[in-house]
Structure formats: structure tokens, C-alpha cells
Amino acid sequence: MADQEVVRRIALELPEVTEEEGRFAFSVGKKDIAWVWLVREAPKKARVPQPEVLAVRVAGNDEKQSLLAADPAKFFTEDHYNGFPAILVRLAAVDETELRELLTDAWRIQAPKALVKTFGQV
Template sequence: MVDAKEMETLALALPEVTGGVGENGQLGFAVGGKGLAWAYLARSAPKARRELVPGVIAVRCAMETKELLLEAAPDRFFTDDHYRSYPAVLVRLSEIEADELAGLLKQAWKIVAPKPIQKRHPGV
């Protein structure tokens, strides 16, 4: 189980990641201005305003990885209509261990970090 504070610690441990958890509990992390992980906002009904879903985050990933995660661990990972064709998976923080989340964040970093940042941190 990972809480928002531990999520923040894991994300900010990656090179040049910025962001954090806001006062309302909404979080967001980026590297080089590109989103790595962010709060999940869902609609309760079509065309309704999106609202924060506590304890759920979206993490950038390759579509192939997303499909594997959804099939292998539906208790931890899911998607919705908004994210269905988008390269990010929704993660239930209450169901994931810190080391698994750290691995997902590291993969997300590799996907979105601009080349100059990746060159400065080749060990990631």
C-alpha cells in the first residue's frame, strides 16, 4: 500500500522530476515539462465535471505495458473511457507495493524525459 506522501517521495527520487501533492490532495509530477504521473479525475456521469478520485493516480506507460498490467492485476490497475486509448494506466495506490510503483515511475520517466535530461542521467 502506498499513500500520497510515499508516492511523492518515489516520484521526486527520479532525476529532475518536479511536482508534488497539492492542498486538496491532487498530485502531479513531470520531468522536462512532460507529465509522468498525475491525479485521476473522473466523471460521475457523462458531461459532468471531473472530480478528484483519492487514492488513484494515472502513470504514463507504453500501451503494451498497459494491456499487460490490466490483464495481470485488475485489482491494482484499471482504465476508463477517457484513458482507454491513452498511454497511461490508472493505479489504485491502496493495492500496489512501493517497489512496483517505483518501477512503473522509472519506466514512465524513461518514456517522457527529454533526451538531454536522459543523457545527463544515463543510469536511470
């Protein structure tokens, strides 16, 4: 079972990843790799952070659909994310190994190619 502290530890171990101040979101450069899910609880109201769910960048719609089909107990989406390459992850349903894989894949998608090329060689 993962939680925000596990997310933070894994994300910040990746090269050049930073956490956005005041927001539970992680990026490489200016490109987000993962962020807390913000849900709109009522129409026209501000979105509210849901710390038990993490939005994670994926390679594209094929990967997104594959994850959704693989385990709906872990992965889901909402209308706000239609057409956007990200998946919503229930942290309590994933283990640290699976979360590390998701975050590393997201990092590889968003990081500069030269940085990705050197990853794992250090």
C-alpha cells in the same frame, strides 16, 4: 500499500521531476509522468480528484494491456483513457517497490534521452 505521500517522495527523487502547483501531478519538463485520477461522477459535471488512484504514463498500448491483464485488482482503465498510453493504479494495492518501478518507467518514457542516459550513473 502506497499513498500520495509515497508517490510524491518517489517521483521527486527522479531527476528534474517537479510537482505541478495546485494539482497532484508530476512531470519532467512539460511531460506528465503521473497524476491523480480525475473521475466524472455525473455527465457534464467537473471531474473530481480521486486521491486513492494514480494515472501513470506507460510506453504504449501493449504495456497497458499487459498490466491490465496481469492484475486487475491493481490496474484498470476507463473510457477517457482509451487510446492513451496511461494506466490507472489503485495505490492501496501496490507496494512501494512496484510503484517505484512504474514511476521510473514513466519517467524514462517522458524524460529527455540525454537525461535518461545519465540516470543511475550519478
